């Protein structure tokens with residue numbers, strides 16, 4: 001798998017990576033993928049990719065596919081790589097204890113990181129102070145002491161009011177190939193943070209590539225207003241359905257993988273988000289029996305769902321035109337554009353190969 005970092009260190013939630021990326025080809029699903037990338041590779045490297053296109057389907061027409069296969073390479077520059085960085089059980093060192101540090105601590109705790117904080121108790125912001133006794137956090141009441149503090153560390157985040165010290169820490173990290181973010185010096189950042197939206201497994205990051213954090217914050221609020229109400233629950237349910245499908249039809253790649261993906265794409269595209277959010281264990285079992293086994297997509301009613309129980313529909317998601325797919329870091333397959341499925345479109349056949 002082509003990875004945007006030196007191959008000799010493993011990458012350990014939502015960040016935009018600043019170094020250059022080697023890309024082998026456009027995956028047919030519109031994702032940037034290297035020829036050999038698979039889930040196991042991603043797990044080993046601790047990275048998951050998001051979709052950079054607003055929709056994809058094996059039922060794409062030839063023109064659409066041709067466009068995906070032939071990107072305008074000269075337009076592929078000037079951005080950063082959007083990833084959902086996997087930090088579970090990785091050690092993240094946070095230097096500084098002000099308000100900015102407190103936000104960083106929250107962000108890495110959400111990602112299940114092990115956190116070490118180095119910052120004198122006297123200067124701790126109340127928002128940071130509440131973390132010092134928490135599980136998963138090791139706190140040192142002192143200033144940064146030098147290279148020894150970097151032993152065994154997978155990522156460093158500095159948020160201190162001392163620019164020279166920040167630069168010094170950055171140099172030490174780069175010598176050791178430890179990815180670092182320095183809150184007040186973009187040039188000393190290997191990756192930037194972004195404005196985040198979280199709803200269960202749904203994670204959206206808005207990045208302006210360092211140009212305007214405040215506008216990222218404002219755009220985030222507008223996106224939040226436009227999101228489908230049940231997106232987070234729908235994603236959770238689809239995640240459970242995908243696990244059950246993999247138990248029923250195990251195997252990586254090959255024909256079974258293609259068939260699984262086609263069926264999941266058809267289910268997600270033909271059911272509304274609020275219908276998917278209603279799925280329970282029994283309904284999933286029926287959906288697999290009547291749908292997967294028979295290579296079709298049953299309606300909600302057919303798997304025991306009651307449309308009357310459906311949450312009232314909110315207005316269709318109106319994502320502001322400024323929100324381009326390439327500006328979002330999705331780690332769950334969220335179709336920002338509303339799926340055009342109609343409840344009237346009963347019994348959809350799973351797509352042909």
Ligand SMILES: C[C@@]1(CC(=O)O)C2=NC(=C\c3[nH]c(c(CCC(=O)O)c3CC(=O)O)Cc3[nH]c(c(CC(=O)O)c3CCC(=O)O)/C=C3\N/C(=C\2)[C@@H](CCC(=O)O)[C@]3(C)CC(=O)O)/[C@H]1CCC(=O)O
Nearest residue numbers: 183184186192193194195207208209210212213214216217
């Ligand atoms: C998104 C967010 C995430 C987070 O921090 O978690 C974030 N900054 C946020 C807020 C914010 N930061 C600042 C203001 C004051 C208004 C203003 O300056 O615009 C406000 C707004 C406020 O306070 O309301 C000051 C500031 N920020 C940076 C510098 C240094 C510099 O630019 O040189 C200076 C001092 C500039 C100076 O001295 O003049 C640098 C960075 N800030 C970034 C992220 C990265 C690029 C993000 C992107 O690409 O969009 C980057 C490059 C590095 C990094 O931090 O990773 C979070 C909003 C979260 C939310 O509310 O949703």
Ligand SMILES: NC(=O)c1ccc[n+]([C@@H]2O[C@H](COP(=O)([O-])OP(=O)(O)OC[C@H]3O[C@@H](n4cnc5c(N)ncnc54)[C@H](O)[C@@H]3O)[C@@H](O)[C@H]2O)c1
Nearest residue numbers: 096097098099100101118119123143144159160161183184
């Ligand atoms: N990236 C962003 O979004 C953003 C936003 C606002 C401010 N900033 C910048 O980030 C920096 C931190 O902001 P803040 O408001 O949290 O700062 P702050 O001044 O409130 O806190 C700084 C903290 O760092 C600690 N500290 C100082 N030197 C240290 C050292 N050598 N080792 C360990 N701890 C040390 C202090 O004790 C204090 O707890 C500032 O330089 C600020 O300009 C960045």
